[in-house]
Amino acid sequence: MTRILTALCLSMLLAVPAVAGTVTAVTIDGLTCAAPVLDAIAQEAGLTTALVSTSREKARAALCSGQADMALLPADVSVAKKIRNLGPVFTAEYGVIGRAGNYFRSLRELGGKIVAVVRGEEKDERISKRKGIIPRPLAGYEQCLKLLLAGKVDAVAGDICGMAHAVKKMRIPKQALGTPFILSSTPVCLFVSDGLGENIRPIDETLYLLKKKETLRKILAQYSL
Known part of the structure; x- marks a missing residue:
């Protein structure tokens, strides 16, 4: 709809x-x-x-x-x-972020992890079951971040500015999140x-x-x- x-x-x-x-x-x-x-x-x-x-x-x-x-x-x-x-x-940067203390530095570290992504948005093809990563499509970044903080997903992948906007809107302290792992940058x-x-x-x-x-x-x- x-x-x-x-x-x-x-x-x-x-x-x-x-x-x-x-x-x-x-x-x-x-x-x-x-x-x-x-x-x-x-x-x-x-x-x-x-x-x-x-x-x-x-x-x-x-x-x-x-x-x-x-x-x-x-x-x-x-x-x-x-x-x-x-x-x-x-x-524009596309990356992955986890909870504080979870600093992803490579795709290998995401192996077997559940990674929230926004349904319908462009995503990095490496975030897939073929690469041993379990993508979980959700309605938006706010829902992705809620599940991340609740421990129901291991990370969130997507556009960094989109995630930052949701973090600000939800008033999530930046110290509650890890450092973003950037997968790609596009002018x-x-x-x-x-x-x-x-x-x-x-x-x-x-x-x-x-x-x-x-x-x-x-x-x-x-x-x-």
Whole structure:
């Protein structure tokens, strides 16, 4: 039911024609820090955003079809020629975290462990039964962390900024958790459609200024473990 409602909301929002000063932005489910970053870029450029979070493929398709104006997506995503890459904005990290005292330093140490993951989100293929690890799909990071602290799973795997957001929301003391073991790091870039026309230049200039003023770094610092 949740997937149906998400798809319906996505199609309704992307079907609304863009108006002056408003841009439709898309990002990937689980990439929690992308929303405030996109908002900061748009606001500084004098624009407002209609933000949609969806799967990687749907986000890419929306951008390439002209249904979306800009997106924060992994640098390796394949896009149409009419889409411009304005460069890297931040690095998304996928990792594993356990309770305090459980410091995972290799995949071998996860062998035989029950690892909570968020159902439907992209995950590292190494977190699988084929590798001797037992993934347990759950509804979201909050549920994953609750079971971790209750000792019902051994670790949580996922996007670090998504986990950090849940930790902050749940007011979990950082000392209750171990040090994250990073499995992969991916540059996330700002992609814009040629359909933005004259708005592309102020967005590009804004991205440069926000990096220079370290505004983006301060936003991203709120999503770290």
